[in-house]
Amino acid sequence: MLRLSFFFSLICLVKTDTDETCPSFTKLSFHSAVVGTGLNVKLMLYTRKNLTCAQVINSTILGNLNVTKKTTFIVHGFRPTGSPPVWMEDLVQSLLSVEDMNVIVVDWNRGATTVIYNHASSKTRKVAEVLKKFIDQVLVEGASLDNIYMIGVSLGAHISGFVGKMYNGQLGRITALGYKEPLANIDFYPNGGLDQPGCPKTILGGLQYFKCDHQRSVYLYLSSLRENCAITAYPCDSYRDYRNGKCVNCGMPQKESCPLLGYYADNWKEYLKQKKPPMTKAFFDTAEEKPFCIYHYFVDIITWNKNIRRGSITIRLTDRAGNTTESKINHEPATFQKYHQVSLLARFNQDLDKVAAISLVFSTGSTIGPKYKLRILRMKLRSLAHPERPQLCRYDLVLMENTETVFQPILCPKLQM
Template structure:
């Protein structure tokens, strides 16, 4: 709650906008947030017939809405400055680019705009009731609950859950993007988003130590970077407003990345982030195994597999890069050593392709233990996926700045891609790494018996 309090203190003024030809998201000022606003829900429809110019619709006016197609609702959260969400237009356009559907922006800015968070959260059930009334009419016109998809951000995730409860969990899908934590943490299922609120509920948790909800809320709960500090976000209050909202908003931008062709973020079902980082939970996607779940829009591809679990719930972990589109690429570095004594330390690995492009991974989250003739499998994470690796470099470090320098004698090193298991695995034999000294070599194809 401390971060939430600071957030209010740094809020700046936002100007109101003039009337426009096309309906737009409600723009309010900081003055409105201080005074408070009464709830007014506006529904704005976008389709491929009106990609950039919304139609205001209601229970009697449907505009271009086609009841035979999927209808996706986007429900925002708390708006302490009154400004429109900066990501809204991008999300609308990206959804319509991947599927011909109805996209409805649920604008409840008059209600969400207040400096008192409790006032906004108290209106969430009323927003859900408005949406229930509209969906009832759409169903009368021939729509199906199976085709109703709700994307809820922060407080919007719980609003989506309340709508789902009104239909006894028969909505097609709900996606919760960092569901709000304050005033919802520890609440019973009827007072928050819950796995039973739709036929499939997926959740991205990106700020579990501040503005987001920590515990699982869906059939599959994704925890990018463990759900805590997100790479590229400010680490101190000197980052201004971004320090307070960057982690929380990252869930939205990760979802957006899933709608772009050049970024399919793979996640790994696991009991904990530590187990994932230690490479204990990356067997999905391997031969004779189920596919790995994908983050974001295509997460429901994993729905059938989840039905086989009891209960049908799982947590999935993954890491991201600092910048859009956030994708990283996983490799295993398998090392067998022949040191007489046990060595503990970290490995830094750099890959270089034939064009001279390089990418590096520091595997230093906790020391690895190297024992004679034992294989250690380290999970390496790279920002680039280099198809043709021409050179590899390794650095071994114990982390000590004083005392003797150690050697790591490698009997065999093997590099294998998790994203592309069909690629040839690369090996190197009989290496001696001097501590804190880079060793560069050209890999060779591993014998087929080792693949």
């Protein structure tokens, strides 16, 4: 069964064909993009035997390729300038660091380099046919379709899909970076799938304004290959429901696990097999900078104001070493009613193990008029990333609007946990 792992972001970018000892990715000029290029597909194999020096292979010369191991194809996309993808080498090395496999870079820069997108897209099926011919020969040599994995970026995702269709959905796995609409067994939507934090918001950001959001998918995937950043995603019907904390029960005791973004998303495949149809949307948020990880907490608040209060909460955590991390829960106003628990999803850039102090700020968003108070009967902080950690509480707080209140938390009674 074809297993696709999609999530939204954007483009990709590629050294000359020479008789060099270590073949490199085809590098073309902007002039080539203007005049256009004819299609030529070069397959470059990397393994742990040749980590940094590629072997050019084809259906008759397999080089170091071991047919008993996983074979991962990396397929780039549209090349409007002819330059190499800046992420390609990092992706190759990262894949080989986590698993002993064959990594094949599909260099179709001659064909993808053009300023006219449709000219590049018209060549994608031909690239897929070249790959089909190569895979057919690998299968003859003893490889298995289950061990074929394709990672496609931008138009490379389309090529990967065409190859998958040629094998009637029997490829082991396809990961497509660069498409918004739900198409896969699981579709990942970072930050809702639109503008990405840390990317320029206006054209004044130069070239990054056009490619940063699109390329973020590749860098998020790369983060999944590093030990210090396992990005958890949450199956949900909408980004709004996710932000409101309605879809974060996975991973809790007695619940199914949460899918992980990127390379290890396939660990969720047993759950995917149970879905009918097998299609899931998963949402998550990221930080502005690498490695992009966000750590989720629930802030449970019970108030005892006589009147309803609506507003946002900013929470700051400080550990014993003085490190701080802050979350502004202001995507939409929360409604606080007397003796009613409100559970707010807080997102922090750092994961502080030993929280020594917590600060809260309540705001209605109004710059004029009276300042309100939020009378808190109980506040509880609980980690989603580490549900085994003790939950932290505080009782009988009064928050003056727009005024920071700092306090030391205490362990919640076990009956509340």
